[in-house]
Amino acid sequence: MRFYEDFDAFKLYLSDVGLLGALSNAQPGLMLTSNDVFTEFKGAFTENYVIEQLKSADDIGVYYFSKDHSTQEIDFLVQTNRRVVPVEVKAEENMKSKSLSQFVKTDHADKKLKGLRCSMKPYVDQGWMENIPLYSVKAYIDKEK
Numbered sequence: 001m002r003f004y005e006d007f008d009a010f011k012l013y014l015s016d017v018g019l020l021g022a023l024s025n026a027q028p029g030l031m032l033t034s035n036d037v038f039t040e041f042k043g044a045f046t047e048n049y050v051i052e053q054l055k056s057a058d059d060i061g062v063y064y065f066s067k068d069h070s071t072q073e074i075d076f077l078v079q080t081n082r083r084v085v086p087v088e089v090k091a092e093e094n095m096k097s098k099s100l101s102q103f104v105k106t107d108h109a110d111k112k113l114k115g116l117r118c119s120m121k122p123y124v125d126q127g128w129m130e131n132i133p134l135y136s137v138k139a140y141i142d143k144e145k
Contacts, residue, residue: 011064017049046091046134047075050118053137054078054087060141065103072099080144083113090119097129104128116140 014020021028026041054062054076061079065086066072076087088100097117104115105128115129124131132140 011047013048013051015052017045017052020045020048042091043089046118047089049134050087050089050137051076054141056138057141057145059145067107072102074099074103078116078141078144080141082144084111085116085141085144086113087116087118090117092120095119095121095131100129 014023024041026045051062054060059081063077063079065074065077074086075089078085078087086100086103088097090097095117097115100115100117104113117129117131118134118137119131120134121131122133123136
């Protein structure tokens with residue numbers, strides 16, 4: 001996938017969620033509650049956590065995808081030795097995955113991709129996508145290597 005890299009489409013992450021929390025002066029207790037003030041921050045914090053887990057697995061590439069002239073984005077595209085895994089990260093139990101669904105079922109249906117959603121929900125296999133709990137990201141990717 002490296003030959004598809006676009007250096008104009010990227011996101012930056014810290015190497016540690018503790019650093020992210022400290023730099024943002026976020027109160028740890030508030031991040032664990034359903035507080036509207038931290039809704040957007042929880043998403044960024046959770047994405048940062050997931051990329052830490054992904055990058056801790058050796059020999060995989062992690063990329064970001066956004067579609068031109070659209071709101072569609074995929075949080076991470078992971079290149080393992082076995083397959084390309086489009087990954088969507090959810091900070092809460094929100095089960096809507098419109099961008100991931102379109103990416104897998106419509107835009108790249110010919111490639112027979114299977115999406116991965118990381119969320120607070122337990123494991124479920126929906127055929128076109130698997131949902132895994134956030135704590136199992138590293139184990140899932142290690143299994144895919």
